[in-house]
Amino acid sequence: MSGFVEKPEPVQVPGLVHLHTGKVRELYRNEAGDLVMVASDRLSAYDWVLPTPIPDKGKVLTQLSLWWFDQLKDLIPNHVISTELPAGAPADWAGRTTICKRLDMVPVEAVARGYLTGSGLAEYDVSRTVCGLALPEGLSDGSELPAPIFTPATKAEVGEHDENVSYEEVARQVGADTAAQLRQSTLAVYSRARDIARERGIILADTKFEFGFDTSVEGEPVLVLADEVLTPDSSRFWPADQWQPGRAQPSYDKQFVRDWLTGSSGWDRTSEEPPPGLPDDVVEATRAKYIEAYELLTGTPWS
Ligand SMILES: Nc1ncnc2c1ncn2[C@@H]1O[C@H](COP(=O)(O)OP(=O)(O)O)[C@@H](O)[C@H]1O
């Protein structure tokens, strides 16, 4: 079992057509035909969207993505058009709304990994590979890889689990040219971001990008960086001064939520039961982690 513990009702705004409810974002189309992306305070864990929001989380993710898009704009075009609030939108949309180019999304989670952990570690332990790529002996949880690798995954629906796939499988699905462009762009953006984060005391262990094609331009469709980028929801950020391979690393994300859900909450992940609401201290600690990541990376106080 998985999905929304409580299915959200999207806000209706005159002039905007609601297109889609994602795990975290609501998507609309405006009268100009552009995409209006509104990041909510929802949080997902273990394939569930939890019933308890984390105050300001959607704003932190939106502002951090905008900061990264700016850091990366000489490397790759992005989907951002503006952050203007649509007429008639609720005041609470300020800071969490991005007007974007509507792209033909490539249905691949473009993951880059510079360090071994999570599903990569699980595969490595069995076969010494990650997404079919051979890796050296002797790596453990948190080890830095000899070089960053592109480890794509299929994009799952809400409540489904992403699955790692080989590069060859991606090439079969989207074509060899697009697969090559995805890999090249993913590794280039990861490497730039890894270096920027490292200067600020943060290890960018891995991250997931989504790309789309802009077909509105003359000639060949252009590959554009879309969605959210390099946030605690799409990335693993580790404090560099506590990095110690051979154990799970502390991280700037929903670790408190995960620890609480699998620990003292009494919830059984493998049961059919939806997870419970979060207690205030877990909400507050999680909010503080998201804000800490924002402040460390951007070098700017949150408010
Ligand atoms: N520029 C874009 N054009 C079209 N779709 C986009 C664009 N940027 C992001 N998306 C899509 O918007 C949705 C973002 O909502 P989110 O809550 O993150 O969804 P998900 O549950 O799929 O992670 C995703 O489905 C993503 O693929």
Ligand SMILES: [Mg+2]
């Ligand atoms: Mg998403």
